Amino acid sequence: MLMRILALTLATAAVGTQTFVFAGLLIELARDLQVTTATGGYLATAFALAYALTAPFIALRTGQLERRRLLWMALVTVALINLCAAWASSFTELLALRVLAGLAATLVIPVVPSTVALLFPPERRAQVLAMVMGGMVLAFLFGMPMGSLVGGLFGWRSTFVLAAVLCLIAAAGVRLALPRVASQDSMGWRVLRVGGDPQVRRLLIMTFTAFAATFCVVPYIAPVVERVIGNTRHVALAQMLVGVGAMVGVTLASRMGQVRNPGRILMRIFICIGTTQLLYSASMLWLPGQGLLSWAGLGAAVTLGAAGLFTLSPLIQAQLVEAAPQGRQVVMALNGSMMFLGQGAGAAIGAQVTHATSLPMLGLAGASIAALGWLCARHLRSTTAAAAMHAAD
Secondary structure, eight states: OHHHHHHHHHHHHHHHHHHHTGGGGGHHHHHHOOOOHHHHTTHHHHHHHHHHHHHHHHHHHTTTTOHHHHHHHHHHHHHHHHHHHHHHSSSHHHHHHHHHHHHHHTTTHHHHHHHHHSSSSSHHHHHHHHHHHHHHHHHHIIIIIHHHHHHHHHHHHHHHHHHHHHHHHHHHHHHHHHHOOOOOOSGGGGGGGGGGSHHHHHHHHHHHHHHHHHHTTGGGGGHHHHHHSSSSHHHHEEEEEEEHHHHHHHHHHHHSOSOHHHHHHHHHHHHHHHHHHHHHHHHHHHTTTTHHHHHHHHHHHHHHHHHHHHHHHHHHHHHHHHHTTTOHHHHHHHHHHHHHHHHHHHHHHHHHHHHHHHHHHHHHHHHHHHHHHHHEEEEEEEHHHHHHEEEOO
């Protein structure tokens, strides 16, 4: 069982790393391809939108395919796309390849949790999902910094080669460690209706609001660090704290196991996310230039925010695979779409708030969005409690 978990974790880490592996070399990439840095940022947007807009529909067409074969072939495809990106001759070509990478990723990110649901019993799913989500932690802590290091030594094109190698290693791990896993998903457009189920809909909204709240600030971490600390030399340290918080989050989620009252736990997590957003605002308003006190406020906000997000994600995934046993890949694809749409919405809201008011108001905007997620979790709690009372009767 351990080898299966490691293989699935490596798959998550490989895809997570390739998503932003070039980010540390974005200035050099943009200069080499003769575009502005802002235009270069559209590479991440292209990937996110391609994934968010197509994942549920691709899941409909692939939902009944055998899981192991689908995973390793998708990872090989992502690897080949990244190899092509390493030799892209123009920004337009690279942008198109990032769109293709987003499409291929829809065959990995939703399939991993649906595979976990088929390989492990219900009482272990939340724990294993949290461990598999640790792949994203590895991407933050090691994969992306490794990309920056390799790119600094050999140029931005080498970051895509690194991503391809990691995906090929993950493909080999999946092929060797996993057994054949037959899908239990249904086919047909009617499966998409699972997203309209009240319980599923609330869980998807919670995913969206959690990521939107967090990403009101995350894309602007450089100016936030500059305002609180006084310079941008320590942005990398703040980014590493995201990885530390993510590790704390997945560890907490893995120790929870099967949660009897998920609504109550999720309410507390949204309170944590909202509080960290307010802490960002407080740090920007009252802690600039305070030395260790500035780092304490900012570091707590970054670490606790990531911990809350990475505690919440595995718990929501565990609830979704239970709520839609005949459409797990589709519902995981919808959840992935909510993640990416939440990231984009949060960044857009953050931009509007910054232009209309000021940078410290970013945290207030994030806390307001987190409050919407709290309301959904509160209703989930009452629904779960009502279901328990009905079962007792």
